[in-house]
Amino acid sequence: MTTTQVLIVGAGPTGLTLGCELARRDIDCLVVDKAPRLFPGSRGKGLQPRTLEVFDDLGVLDAVLAAGAPFPSFRMYQGTHVQWTRTLHDMLGIAPVERVHGVPYPDAWLLPQWRTDELLRDRLLELGGRIEMGTELVDFVQDDTGVTATLSRNGTLDRVHARYLVGADGGGSFVRKALGVGFEGETFETERTLIGDVRAEGLTGTYCHVLTTGDVQERFSLWSMPGTDYYQFVASMTADEVPELTVAAVQKILDERSGRSDIRLFDLNWISVYRVNVRMVDRFRVDRVFLAGDAAHVHSSAGGQGLNTSIQDAYNLGWKLAAVLSGVPDGLLDTYEDERFPIAAQVLDVTTHSHRRNFRAPEPGQGSPDIFQLKLNYRGGPLAVDMRENPGAVRAGDRAPDAQCAEGRLFDLFRGPHFTLLGFGADTASSVAEVVRGQGDRVRARVIEPGIATDATFAVGAAFRNYDIDPAGPGALVLVRPDGYIGVVATDPAPIQNYLIW
Numbered sequence: 001m002t003t004t005q006v007l008i009v010g011a012g013p014t015g016l017t018l019g020c021e022l023a024r025r026d027i028d029c030l031v032v033d034k035a036p037r038l039f040p041g042s043r044g045k046g047l048q049p050r051t052l053e054v055f056d057d058l059g060v061l062d063a064v065l066a067a068g069a070p071f072p073s074f075r076m077y078q079g080t081h082v083q084w085t086r087t088l089h090d091m092l093g094i095a096p097v098e099r100v101h102g103v104p105y106p107d108a109w110l111l112p113q114w115r116t117d118e119l120l121r122d123r124l125l126e127l128g129g130r131i132e133m134g135t136e137l138v139d140f141v142q143d144d145t146g147v148t149a150t151l152s153r154n155g156t157l158d159r160v161h162a163r164y165l166v167g168a169d170g171g172g173s174f175v176r177k178a179l180g181v182g183f184e185g186e187t188f189e190t191e192r193t194l195i196g197d198v199r200a201e202g203l204t205g206t207y208c209h210v211l212t213t214g215d216v217q218e219r220f221s222l223w224s225m226p227g228t229d230y231y232q233f234v235a236s237m238t239a240d241e242v243p244e245l246t247v248a249a250v251q252k253i254l255d256e257r258s259g260r261s262d263i264r265l266f267d268l269n270w271i272s273v274y275r276v277n278v279r280m281v282d283r284f285r286v287d288r289v290f291l292a293g294d295a296a297h298v299h300s301s302a303g304g305q306g307l308n309t310s311i312q313d314a315y316n317l318g319w320k321l322a323a324v325l326s327g328v329p330d331g332l333l334d335t336y337e338d339e340r341f342p343i344a345a346q347v348l349d350v351t352t353h354s355h356r357r358n359f360r361a362p363e364p365g366q367g368s369p370d371i372f373q374l375k376l377n378y379r380g381g382p383l384a385v386d387m388r389e390n391p392g393a394v395r396a397g398d399r400a401p402d403a404q405c406a407e408g409r410l411f412d413l414f415r416g417p418h419f420t421l422l423g424f425g426a427d428t429a430s431s432v433a434e435v436v437r438g439q440g441d442r443v444r445a446r447v448i449e450p451g452i453a454t455d456a457t458f459a460v461g462a463a464f465r466n467y468d469i470d471p472a473g474p475g476a477l478v479l480v481r482p483d484g485y486i487g488v489v490a491t492d493p494a495p496i497q498n499y500l501i502w
């Protein structure tokens, strides 16, 4: 029997992100996947701004930006006539996010999921992580010391002992079923979505081409996939309309729905039909076994949240698992469920709302959901400590914004596995020194002078504005967690020192 500290089941975006998080903290982990190779389809193609920030921290952002493209505009056709072209923001009815408010990557990014998976796999290997394809988890038992898993490699069984096991094994999760964890929700029984990757002749420009004969509800969409000459096609239909999974059958649907015959599809690389399930687990943890990503929640692809929420699960769990394996109290791991359960519920609502809206313009006054995931927060949770009587707009539990300081950019300071202590105002210098004493590499610190805030993206002085701290008021100490959320806001060191038991 071999051993590892964490066995991660599933080499999708969740398992690979978690693997990177653990490997960069020198935690021994093994990622296994029953498939012979990484998933070949483009399915979760929209990377939200918050995911780009996670990728920045993990060291894959440059590769992601080089391989992908800005999220394209939607181009609506009636036959060959272009009816309109709208940006994602137009479609959502929201204003573009301002970089000036501490959001360095304000726009969604397009990258086929197979490429995202490849880049995460490459980063995992670079960090010294291990991944075994063609290796299926077929059984596991747990006790107080860990989990003993049975793996099948081409029918040959082998046992691995791990301190923790993470089921990142997708919507049909074997781990979830073996645990007997409930997966409550609904299935949209009568609807199906046909999706796949294909090459096409007859279209020009980089868009989400929405082809119709006039009725947007009967559309056939073709998304240009960056870095390739493939398109992702998507067509919703009723269960009894599902065709054979061949390029000829897909071509027939395109011809009918577009009313045109000048677009030719060929080289079908991947095709799938799926039913929308809107479900989530009733527990994210059973003792030493965790559920993350699609294994814990599935929903409509409308709003492009699935892959992104899955990556955020892994990012929340990674630093906590590593900390507990390095000796901090196990209770930290309970906060994974405390924090991610409400987020999963919220994402189910957001995606169902987007699904039902189905390309209709938002009603006047109807708020648009935060699909960019920048406002998702852990306020009020067990790891959010705000000592101020009147907290400002940015509070403990919120995502820590970026900003430029005289010494450099905050996101550069955050990058890595440590906590970051920000002292707002020169008066905080002695408190900052007191907190970091004896913490070694665990805590990095910076004392920030007010400077002069301008509207420039990364103007010196922007930190006070982006954290909503009054430069003329008393100084403030802000502790940023390793996953980029604000853990504590205080005026004296004690609450921060207490927090650093984690």
Ligand SMILES: Cc1cc2nc3c(=O)[nH]c(=O)nc-3n(C[C@H](O)[C@H](O)[C@H](O)COP(=O)(O)OP(=O)(O)OC[C@H]3O[C@@H](n4cnc5c(N)ncnc54)[C@H](O)[C@@H]3O)c2cc1C
Pocket (backbone or CB within 6 Å): 009, 010, 011, 012, 013, 014, 015, 032, 033, 034, 035, 039, 043, 044, 045, 046, 113, 135, 136, 137, 138, 168, 169, 170, 171, 173, 174, 195, 272, 273, 274, 292, 293, 294, 295, 301, 303, 304, 305, 306, 307, 308, 310
């Ligand atoms: C058809 C389809 C279209 C989608 N479209 C979109 C979209 O447009 N936008 C969006 O944001 N999201 C979309 N999604 C969702 C997105 O793809 C998922 O949210 C994302 O892949 C979840 O990642 P994951 O790592 O949790 O699971 P997955 O990517 O499903 O990975 C799970 C892995 O676990 C492995 N596995 C399963 N059981 C075992 C076992 N017993 N032992 C070992 N390995 C195992 C599987 O082989 C798989 O590789 C779509 C999903 C589907 C299915």
